[in-house]
Each structure stands twice: as structure tokens, then as C-alpha cells.
Amino acid sequence: MYKILVADDEKNIREVLREYAEFEGHEVKEAVDGMQAVEMAKNEDFDIIILDVMMPKLDGFSACKEIRKTKNTPVLMLSARGEEYDKLFGFEIGADDYVVKPFSPKEVLARVNAIIKRNQPAAAASEIVKFEGLEINFTARSVTIDGEKANLTPKEYDLLFYLVRNKNIALTRDKLLSEVWGYDFFGDDRTIDTHIKMLRNNLGEYRKFIVTLRGMGYKFEV
Amino acid sequence: MYKILVADDEKNIREVLREYAEFEGHEVKEAVDGMQAVEMAKNEDFDIIILDVMMPKLDGFSACKEIRKTKNTPVLMLSARGEEYDKLFGFEIGADDYVVKPFSPKEVLARVNAIIKRNQPAAAASEIVKFEGLEINFTARSVTIDGEKANLTPKEYDLLFYLVRNKNIALTRDKLLSEVWGYDFFGDDRTIDTHIKMLRNNLGEYRKFIVTLRGMGYKFEV
DNA sequence: TAAAATTATCACATAATTATCACATTAACG
DNA sequence: CGTTAATGTGATAATTATGTGATAATTTTA
Numbered sequence: 001m002y003k004i005l006v007a008d009d010e011k012n013i014r015e016v017l018r019e020y021a022e023f024e025g026h027e028v029k030e031a032v033d034g035m036q037a038v039e040m041a042k043n044e045d046f047d048i049i050i051l052d053v054m055m056p057k058l059d060g061f062s063a064c065k066e067i068r069k070t071k072n073t074p075v076l077m078l079s080a081r082g083e084e085y086d087k088l089f090g091f092e093i094g095a096d097d098y099v100v101k102p103f104s105p106k107e108v109l110a111r112v113n114a115i116i117k118r119n120q121p122a123a124a125a126s127e128i129v130k131f132e133g134l135e136i137n138f139t140a141r142s143v144t145i146d147g148e149k150a151n152l153t154p155k156e157y158d159l160l161f162y163l164v165r166n167k168n169i170a171l172t173r174d175k176l177l178s179e180v181w182g183y184d185f186f187g188d189d190r191t192i193d194t195h196i197k198m199l200r201n202n203l204g205e206y207r208k209f210i211v212t213l214r215g216m217g218y219k220f221e222v
Numbered sequence: 223m224y225k226i227l228v229a230d231d232e233k234n235i236r237e238v239l240r241e242y243a244e245f246e247g248h249e250v251k252e253a254v255d256g257m258q259a260v261e262m263a264k265n266e267d268f269d270i271i272i273l274d275v276m277m278p279k280l281d282g283f284s285a286c287k288e289i290r291k292t293k294n295t296p297v298l299m300l301s302a303r304g305e306e307y308d309k310l311f312g313f314e315i316g317a318d319d320y321v322v323k324p325f326s327p328k329e330v331l332a333r334v335n336a337i338i339k340r341n342q343p344a345a346a347a348s349e350i351v352k353f354e355g356l357e358i359n360f361t362a363r364s365v366t367i368d369g370e371k372a373n374l375t376p377k378e379y380d381l382l383f384y385l386v387r388n389k390n391i392a393l394t395r396d397k398l399l400s401e402v403w404g405y406d407f408f409g410d411d412r413t414i415d416t417h418i419k420m421l422r423n424n425l426g427e428y429r430k431f432i433v434t435l436r437g438m439g440y441k442f443e444v
Numbered sequence: 445t446a447a448a449a450t451t452a453t454c455a456c457a458t459a460a461t462t463a464t465c466a467c468a469t470t471a472a473c474g
Numbered sequence: 475c476g477t478t479a480a481t482g483t484g485a486t487a488a489t490t491a492t493g494t495g496a497t498a499a500t501t502t503t504a
Contacts, residue, residue, distance in 0.1 A: 130294060153450055168348065170363035190492085191452055197494065213363055214460070214491065215376030221362070222294075375461055376491090412481085413463055419483060436471070436480065 002026045002047035002116055007037035007063065008078065009055050013101075017050065020105040021112070034058025041067045047116050050108070051095075053079035064095055074115045078103070129164065131222050134206040136164055145204055155180075156199050159192075163210065163220035172217040192217075224248045224269035224338055229259035229285065230300065231277050235323075239272065242327040243334075256280025263289045269338050272330070273317075275301035286317055296337045300325065351386065353444050356428040358386055367426050377402070378421050381414075385432065385442035394439040414439075 004026050006017050018028040029044070031037035035057040041049055049067065053060040064075050077095045096115045099108055127138040133146040141157055143150040152160065162180050163171070173189045181187070196218055200207035211221045226248050228239050240250040251266070253259035257279040263271055271289065273282035280288070286297050296318045318337045321330055349360040355368040363379060365372040374382065384402050385393070395411045403409070418440055422429035433443045 130290075155451065168359075168362045170361065187451095188453060190454085193492065194452075194494085196492095200493095212492070213376075216363060219362065221364075377462070409463060410465095412465090415481065416463075416483080418481095422482095434481070 002112070003045070004028050004112065005031060005037065005040055005044075005046045005049045007031035007034065007050065007055065007060075008052035009033060010052070013052070013078070016105050017108060020109050024109060032056075034060065034063035037063050038066045041073060042070055045071075046073050048074045048076060048096075048112055050076045050078060050112070053077055076108070076111060076115060078108075131209060132206065134203065134209065136160070138165075145206060150202055152199070152202055155195055156202060159195050160199055160203075160220075163218065167220040167222055170213050170216060170219050174217075176217060224334070225267070226250050226334065227253060227259065227262055227266075227268045227271045229253035229256065229272065229277065229282070230274040231255060232274070235274070235300070238327050239330060242331050246331060254278075256282065256285035259285050260288045263295060264292055267293075268295050270296045270298060270334050272298045272300060272334070275299055298330070298333060298337060300330075353431060354428065356425065356431065358382070367424075367428060372424055374424055375420070377417055378424060381417050382421055382425075382442075385440065389442040389444055392435050392438060392441050396439075398439060 002021075004017075004021050006014050006021075006028060007030070008014050008017075009032055014030045014032075018030065021028045029040060029046075031040055033056040034051075037049065037051060037055075038058065040046075051060040051063055055063070058066070060077055060079070064077070067073060067075070074096045076097045076099065078099050078101055080101050097111050099111060129136050129138075135144045137143070138161060141161075143152060143157070143160065158180050159176070162176070173192050176192050177185055177187075177189070181191075196210060196212075200210055203210070209220050209222060211219055213219055224243075226239075226243050228236050228243075228250055229252070230236050230239075231254055236252045236254075240252065243250045251262060251268075253262055255278040256273075259271065259273060259277075260280065262268075273285055275282040277285070282299055282301070286299070289295060289297070298319045298321065299317045300321055300323055319333050321333060348362065351358050351360075357366045359365070360383060365374060365379075365382065380402050381398070384398070395414050398414055399407055399409075399411070403413075418432060422432055425432070431442050431444060433441055435441060
């Protein structure tokens with residue numbers, strides 16, 4: 001889900017883009033002129049801003065320049081057909097892409113997706129592993145169970161992530177304590193057991209991946 | 223050493239990748255279309271799979287999806303320049319990275335290494351030995367018998383692991399007691415016999431590897 | 445600073461493992 | 475072949491480890 005700002009003085013343009021974007025699950029805000037667009041862009045973090053070139057109060061190029069002074073939000077410019085010069089100028093001032101009216105909203109959305117992905121290499125490289133319905137996103141530090149977001153505590157994340165990164169490896173309590181709790185933790189071994197218990201409760205049916213190694217510790221087995 | 227599957231219908235692509243990968247000490251298998259890639263991926267455990275997007279029979283995306291149904295093997299996609307949407311789609315269906323043709327084999331290998339490192343930091347270090355149908359994984363602290371997971375008790379693991387680590391060496395009861403039970407164990411010699419009995423029961427036909435040395439002790443003989 | 449959330453510890457319940465014993469079986473040796 | 479010593483084995487009591495709910499201590503958040 002992306003947060004998109006659409007700035008255009010034509011109501012029907014804003015609406016057709018909103019309709020398509022919302023259909024794809026994105027959140028859309030609208031601005032009716034360049035000034036308003038700059039204002040909103042400075043106060044909120046958008047994933048992308050769509051700017052019409054011809055707008056009242058402040059044109060698209062100036063708005064883009066202004067926004068770029070404070071933020072690095074990707075910008076897609078819209079303009080009337082044939083204004084080739086505009087296009088070039090658009091790229092010069094740092095627009096990420098350029099679409100000529102009349103456009104197909106589908107194409108605009110495709111470009112929006114392309115720009116955002118291009119600008120967030122982290123999202124593409126995000127480190128995710130999946131074991132059946134258990135999805136673990138190391139980068140986002142999130143876990144989903146059958147698509148549902150799990151709500152783990154920090155220690156539970158740390159413990160699960162360590163187990164998963166060392167999947168299929170027998171881990172002693174000592175090892176877990178020193179790696180997850182830190183070498184300077186001098187508490188009780190059994191603390192681990194309690195956290196394993198809570199983690200298992202949170203993992204539902206996928207608790208099965210955490211196996212007890214009697215007399216030793218635990219491991220994440222897949 | 224990684225096990226790599228390269229799936230591409232162009233022979234020269236497969237060969238250049240094979241050459242580089244083998245130079246780095248990896249093992250390479252080839253598939254000439256998507257169907258074959260899926261088949262191979264399901265039957266063997268690769269460390270990474272390199273899929274061309276455009277392949278006969280089954281395209282790279284579909285192959286990736288299909289593989290992901292049963293395995294979590296990392297996938298790197300290859301495609302022709304400019305297919306920007308392909309790239310996005312590739313990430314969407316769970317590819318781990320994406321390289322555009324024409325590529326430098328060096329870059330591909332660098333990415334392969336990066337992906338594998340972040341996916342399995344330790345899997346490559348797994349210490350496993352196999353005697354006929356008896357597989358012993360020291361790292362995972364697990365034993366399988368004809369592919370079936372054995373369920374051993376802690377002492378049974380310790381005893382078996384010690385025997386196997388000292389295979390073909392005669393071990394007296396005293397030695398076993400002090401090494402497996404610990405120097406501070408002052409119990410009965412015969413305790414060992416009982417544990418040998420249970421271990422044998424658990425090993426099924428592979429009990430044959432544990433031989434009795436009358437008047438002495440036991441050894442694991444292969 | 446108070447309230448909420450998280451974390452560590454404890455105590456008890458439950459389950460699994462272990463050591464020992466008694467008796468059965470086997471091998472070695474004259 | 476019979477005797478003897480050693481090993482195999484089933485049963486079981488004793489021990490140990492883990493699961494878990496409750497709660498105290500701590501940290502985070504509002």
C-alpha cells in the first residue's frame with residue numbers, strides 16, 4: 001500500500017486516478033493546485049507525488065522544485081500532448097517519470113509502481129523467508145501467520161529471528177542466552193523456556209517448527 | 223561450495239555461468255526449460271536457482287511460483303533489458319534478485335553469493351555423515367533411518383555421536399562412561415548395556431553397526 | 445509520573461529419561 | 475557338553491527436564 005498525492009486542477013483526472021489507485025489498495029490524497037501540493041508534500045510523507053504541469057497558483061515544475069528542496073519524494077509529471085520541451089525540462093528538474101495526457105490510468109499506476117520500487121531498493125531486497133504459512137520478514141521485523149500479522153514482543157522477535165537464521169541447527173540454552181540475551185546476561189536458563197512458550201503460543205500451528213532438544217536446548221526445524 | 227541450478231534455453235548463457243561458477247568451486251546443474259527446472263528443483267536441494275524469464279514450456283515466473291510451492295530455494299531471475307515490468311513482477315512472486323541481460327557473469331556470481339549468504343548463513347556448515355540408510359546430523363542433532371526421523375533420548379544421542387565420532391575404535395565401558403557420562407559418574411558399568419540396547423532398538427536394521435566386544439565394551443564398525 | 449507492556453523468575457505439574465535390578469540368553473572354554 | 479562369565483533385555487523406581495500459569499521486577503510508553 002502506497003500513499004499517493006495527486007495534484008491536478010481537473011477534478012475528473014484526480015478522480016480517475018484515485019479510483020484506480022484505491023482499487024490497487026493505495027491511499028490517495030488530492031491537491032487542487034501547486035501551492036497546496038507543496039504544502040501537503042512538506043507535511044506528510046508520500047511514497048509518490050503526481051503533479052500536473054499546468055496548475056493554478058504554482059505550476060508543476062515549480063512545485064516539484066519546491067518540494068525537492070525539503071524532500072526526496074518521487075515525482076511523476078502529467079502534461080498535455082506534444083509538449084516535448086516540457087518533458088525534457090521535467091526530467092531536468094528531477095521528475096522521475098513523465099506521462100502525456102490523455103493517459104490510461106492503468107499505465108500511470110504501472111509507472112507509479114515502477115518508480116516506487118525503483119526508489120526503494122530496500123523493499124525489493126527485503127529479506128523474507130517463508131515456511132508454509134509462517135512468513136518472516138527480517139528487514140521489516142515482522143511476522144505473519146497465514147497472512148495475519150503476528151504481534152510479537154521484542155525478545156520474541158529476537159529469539160525467533162535467531163532461531164530461524166540458525167534453522168536446523170541445535171542450539172543450547174547457553175548459546176541462545178549469549179547470542180540473544182547477550183554475553184553479559186547472568187540470569188536463569190529457564191528464562192528461555194518461558195520465551196519459547198510465548199513464542200510458540202504466538203506461532204499457532206507453526207509452533208511445530210520449534211522443536212525441543214531434550215537435555216540440550218531448542219532448534220528451528222524445517 | 224554451492225549447488226546451483228541454471229535454467230535457460232540459451233546454451234551459451236548456461237555455459238558462461240557454469241564456467242564462472244565452477245571456477246569459484248560451485249557445482250552446477252542445467253535445465254533447458256521451465257518444466258525441467260521445476261522438476262529438478264523439486265527433486266534436489268539447490269542452494270540457489272537461476273531462472274531465465276523467457277523459456278520454452280514454462281516461463282521463469284511460473285517456474286518460480288511452482289518451485290516456491292514446495293521449496294524455499296532462493297531464486298535469481300534473468301531477463302532481457304528493458305522489461306521493467308518483468309522486474310517488478312519478479313520480485314512480487316518472490317524472486318530474490320533480478321539481473322538484466324546482457325549481464326556480466328561476475329556480477330551474477332556476486333549476487334548469487336550475496337543471496338545465499340543472507341539466506342543460509344550456516345546451512346553450508348552442517349556436519350552430516352551417512353552409513354547406508356543411517357544418517358547422522360551432528361549439527362542438527364538429528365538421526366534419520368531410511369529417511370525416517372529417529373527419536374532418540376539425550377543419552378542415546380550422546381552415546382551414538384560418541385561412538386560414531388570414534389568409529390572403528392574399540393571403546394571400553396570405562397572409556398564410554400567417562401566420556402559420555404562424565405568423569406564424575408560413579409554408577410554401574412551395566413548402565414551402558416541398557417543404553418546400547420535402547421540405541422540398537424532405535425536403529426532398526428542398522429543396529430548391526432554397533433558391535434559388542436566381549437570382555438571389553440563396544441564399537442561402531444563400518 | 446502513572447499506566448501499560450514486557451521480561452525474568454518462581455513453583456508446581458507433567459512428561460520423559462535414566463539407572464538399576466532380576467532374569468534370560470549367549471559365547472567361551474575346558 | 476556343561477559350566478561359567480558376560481551380555482541382552484523387560485520392568486520399574488528414581489531422577490531429571492520441560493511446560494506452564496502466576497507473579498514480581500523492569501522497561502517502555504503515554
